[in-house]
Amino acid sequence: MSVPSQKHDVFQAIADPTRRQVLKLLGEQELPVTVISGHFPMSRTAVSKHLRILADAGLVKERKVGRETRYRLEAEPLMELKRWLSYYERYWENKLNVLKRFVESDDEEGGNPFSALELIDPKDTNK
Amino acid sequence: MSVPSQKHDVFQAIADPTRRQVLKLLGEQELPVTVISGHFPMSRTAVSKHLRILADAGLVKERKVGRETRYRLEAEPLMELKRWLSYYERYWENKLNVLKRFVESDDEEGGNPFSALELIDPKDTNK
DNA sequence: TTGACATGAAACCATTTGGTTTCGTATAAT
DNA sequence: ATTATACGAAACCAAATGGTTTCATGTCAA
Known part of the structure; x- marks a missing residue:
């Protein structure tokens, strides 16, 4: 299917303030998880879960580079x-x-x- | 206060599919709770709670008319x-x-x- | 090879969310 | 005056959400 079965939709994905901040950060540039989580008062794992939700909604894409996973904004959804x-x-x-x-x-x-x-x-x- | 202290923000208010349907319904015309809840497979009380959340976000306004409370869309937020x-x-x-x-x-x-x-x-x- | 770094998965937890049923109160209708 | 209607508040509940800590794995560096 051209339409991925999304576990999370866009409306729900952007409902959380942290996730909106993450999107804004990624608007500037592609970033790995550790750098992203450096901007938030929570654990790296928590940010990682937010990234998963954003990815489910199609709002970010991942790219493996060596041992890190870089995330970038995907605004189309x-x-x-x-x-x-x-x-x-x-x-x-x-x-x-x-x-x-x-x-x-x-x-x-x-x-x-x-x-x-x-x-x-x-x-x-x-x- | 001219600025209502919002317990719920707009992003969170529209995150729920039911609430988005309610907004669409109210786009057509002002409606009382019972009529609104007639469009949904849930109790009137449940719909009433959704309306409260929408009101907290400023997305609907209430008006008492006799024994009913009519809700209307407030798109500005x-x-x-x-x-x-x-x-x-x-x-x-x-x-x-x-x-x-x-x-x-x-x-x-x-x-x-x-x-x-x-x-x-x-x-x-x-x- | 050994150790440090980057990350996701898993188990766990408290709070929020979205629903229910029950009840009280105000208004309308008979 | 009595009954029916419209509604919100309250108490309750299961599931989702947003966070934590711990652990396993893959990769880079010395």
Whole structure:
């Protein structure tokens, strides 16, 4: 199959802050486990497990070089996230448009943009 | 406080598939808990807990209407995700980066460019 | 050859997570 | 006034998660 059966998906993989930091580190350059774990207040083994989860999600690739295993970022699976996100973009673009129209308009009687943006809890004004 | 102290962050909130489905449902329209839970093979209480987590992350807002609590999508916190993602976009936006990184590397120990280029699946060109 | 280094696997542990059932309370309907 | 509906809180539970320490193996260096 072209689609590897992933034990961990991208959403779950990036849920952990440590793993997001690891990805960022690997964005700079390919690195072996020991160097990576040097950046974290936990054991090398713990970092190694995070790397396994990232690898399961396809977000890092390993390469053996002598006695070390170097990991590098593989950003492609993040496209799934991007696609997912794009569905919701209209929701906040909508809100930005509301604000934009207010700012560009001279009409002060068209209502308060903040209530339109739902930044004000309706319950505050109703009860 | 204008900034809600979030017990759950966005990354963790969207890690669960059920919660992502809930968000999608609420994208259509504001809905009460019972209706939402009707779409899932679990108890209303379980869904209610998912809604609490989404609310903690700021992704849904509640509104009391009579004896029901209606939930609606609040997409704005997803902007944090978008910002995070944007950092990684350069990695897939230009597929030549793969080759570029090889050319710029001083790696003496192997890692030929062809194996690196296998990362690009020819069948992916339609995606 | 011997010793040091790099790493993953395994066993273990505490906490978190995702679910359940039960119960109390507020609101709506008869 | 009584009953039914909508909901969250609480107590509970199994499994997953994120960490640890220990051990075995492969590789490099002296």
